[in-house]
Amino acid sequence: MKLRTLGRHIREGVKNISRNGWMTFASVSAVTITLLILGVFLLLAMNVDYIAKTVERQVEINVSLDLLADEDAIKEVEGKLRSLSNVDKVTFVPKEEGLEKLRESFKEQAYLLDGLEEENPLPDKFVVKAKKPQDTAAIAAQIKTFEHVESVVYGEGHVEKLFVITDIIRNVGLVFIILLSFTAMFLIANTIKLTIVARRREIEIMKLVGATNWFIRWPFFIEGLIMGVSGALIPIILLSVGYYFLLEAARTTPIFADTLLPLFPLVYQVALILVAIGAFIGIWGSLVSVRRFLRV
Amino acid sequence: MIEMFDVWKTYPNGTHALKGINVRIEKSEFVYVVGPSGAGKSTFIKLMYREEKPTKGQIFLGGFNVSRIKESQIPLVRRSIGVVFQDFKLLPTLTVYENVAFAMEVIEAPKKQIKPRVMDVLGLVKLKHKAKMLPNELSGGEQQRVALARALVNNPGIIIADEPTGNLDPDTSWEIMNLFEEINQRGTTVVMATHNREIVNTMRKRVIAIENGQIVRDEQRGEYGYEA
Numbered sequence: 001m002k003l004r005t006l007g008r009h010i011r012e013g014v015k016n017i018s019r020n021g022w023m024t025f026a027s028v029s030a031v032t033i034t035l036l037i038l039g040v041f042l043l044l045a046m047n048v049d050y051i052a053k054t055v056e057r058q059v060e061i062n063v064s065l066d067l068l069a070d071e072d073a074i075k076e077v078e079g080k081l082r083s084l085s086n087v088d089k090v091t092f093v094p095k096e097e098g099l100e101k102l103r104e105s106f107k108e109q110a111y112l113l114d115g116l117e118e119e120n121p122l123p124d125k126f127v128v129k130a131k132k133p134q135d136t137a138a139i140a141a142q143i144k145t146f147e148h149v150e151s152v153v154y155g156e157g158h159v160e161k162l163f164v165i166t167d168i169i170r171n172v173g174l175v176f177i178i179l180l181s182f183t184a185m186f187l188i189a190n191t192i193k194l195t196i197v198a199r200r201r202e203i204e205i206m207k208l209v210g211a212t213n214w215f216i217r218w219p220f221f222i223e224g225l226i227m228g229v230s231g232a233l234i235p236i237i238l239l240s241v242g243y244y245f246l247l248e249a250a251r252t253t254p255i256f257a258d259t260l261l262p263l264f265p266l267v268y269q270v271a272l273i274l275v276a277i278g279a280f281i282g283i284w285g286s287l288v289s290v291r292r293f294l295r296v
Numbered sequence: 297m298i299e300m301f302d303v304w305k306t307y308p309n310g311t312h313a314l315k316g317i318n319v320r321i322e323k324s325e326f327v328y329v330v331g332p333s334g335a336g337k338s339t340f341i342k343l344m345y346r347e348e349k350p351t352k353g354q355i356f357l358g359g360f361n362v363s364r365i366k367e368s369q370i371p372l373v374r375r376s377i378g379v380v381f382q383d384f385k386l387l388p389t390l391t392v393y394e395n396v397a398f399a400m401e402v403i404e405a406p407k408k409q410i411k412p413r414v415m416d417v418l419g420l421v422k423l424k425h426k427a428k429m430l431p432n433e434l435s436g437g438e439q440q441r442v443a444l445a446r447a448l449v450n451n452p453g454i455i456i457a458d459e460p461t462g463n464l465d466p467d468t469s470w471e472i473m474n475l476f477e478e479i480n481q482r483g484t485t486v487v488m489a490t491h492n493r494e495i496v497n498t499m500r501k502r503v504i505a506i507e508n509g510q511i512v513r514d515e516q517r518g519e520y521g522y523e524a
Binding site (some may be wrong): 002004005202204205206208211213215 | 367372373375379385387398401403
């Protein structure tokens with residue numbers, strides 16, 4: 001395609017948009033609403049994902065050794081733990097340290113533990129972290145078979161439930177986003193179809209005098225692209241401002257502090273995704289509508 | 297220039313529009329296509345500029361096998377043909393000049409060539425002075441002249457006209473016919489479907505009569521042959 005022709009197509013595409021002002025407005029509004037809902041869902045999904053990952057990361061396996069374990073045995077268990085393939089980190093917590101931690105958590109009542117230093121009743125412990133949180137249960141089962149291991153605790157049951165819930169949220173979010181995208185695509189395709197019907201004569205004449213299909217398609221392609229991308233603008237602004245205020249509100253609420261994703265680069269990512277989806281919706285919608293009219 | 301070999305056209309609803317057409321039209325010929333409504337005239341015309349595809353048979357036009365051509369090649373065929381219709385098919389929002397220039401723009405003709413060429417053909421149809429007017433400010437005959445100018449602007453070897461005088465009064469019809477005659481004199485092949493008995497009988501040319509999907513008569517300097 002010649003550069004001069006590209007200029008013509010862009011001019012035509014822009015002209016079409018102003019010529020069909022109200023229909024364009026309806027199209028862009030449809031994209032705007034869809035992308036807004038999609039964006040809210042995206043922010044929600046990304047944050048749930050983030051929170052889930054944070055929680056997942058905190059899942060640890062507490063391995064308590066029996067009281068017969070001497071230093072050699074401890075070394076042996078540590079070696080075995082480290083040789084497990086899915087294990088990320090192994091930390092040894094000697095019973096003295098365990099007692100210290102217990103003392104800290106008792107705060108003012110710590111005096112209750114006085115005198116236990118001599119006859120420390122706590123076991124030596126290993127804290128094990130899995131590379132992938134989902135492997136926690138399998139690793140725990142393996143560790144249980146080791147010698148000198150008294151008990152293995154990792155929040156059995158709760159962890160599995162958490163993983164199931166985060167998976168469900170991710171999948172539902174994905175399905176929702178795909179469905180909404182399709183809705184927007186059909187809306188924009190329909191609107192462009194209306195604009196094409198209004199210009200049927202023009203297309204007919206273009207075909208009769210020998211314009212190529214791509215020559216006819218280009219202005220609609222550009223029109224769709226502009227509509228899709230401009231439909232993304234308002235959602236991006238609203239979502240950025242809205243998320244900024246949400247973060248401000250969360251900062252002053254202790255339980256939410258630091259649990260949400262920071263503003264940057266999140267808004268850039270969301271903006272990029274919305275522009276890309278808007279552009280895709282617009283182009284796809286326009287090409288689908290033009291296709292029918294090019295068959296002669 | 298145009299050749300058809302055993303061409304059949306059956307529409308999806310089962311109508312047999314054409315049943316075994318064989319015809320040969322030479323370069324620079326002027327041909328009337330006559331026949332009752334629904335006899336297959338329009339289909340015959342549409343096959344030439346590949347608006348319709350034959351169900352069976354071969355069509356050759358200016359070096360292309362139109363019946364076998366790829367979808368992407370259709371624009372090339374169309375560029376070698378100018379088409380004129382009964383209802384003019386002008387774009388109402390464009391001026392006379394723009395309507396004609398449009399045909400050159402969409403085939404990506406060099407910009408420098410567009411203006412002189414458009415003014416040239418507008419001169420040929422004697423509408424230079426109305427170049428800036430809109431189609432609805434013109435009479436029917438003038439509008440058809442604009443359509444003819446548009447059909448001619450890309451220098452096609454063939455002009456195909458589907459009832460070009462169908463919407464015009466007798467005087468205006470003759471104006472248009474004189475233009476077609478002039479174009480034909482310059483070497484352009486003209487194929488014209490028409491119902492105009494007076495014109496066919498006065499301006500004597502080759503007449504192809506189609507009835508019931510078949511060519512029933514093909515005479516040089518023929519007559520219209522049907523009651524008005």
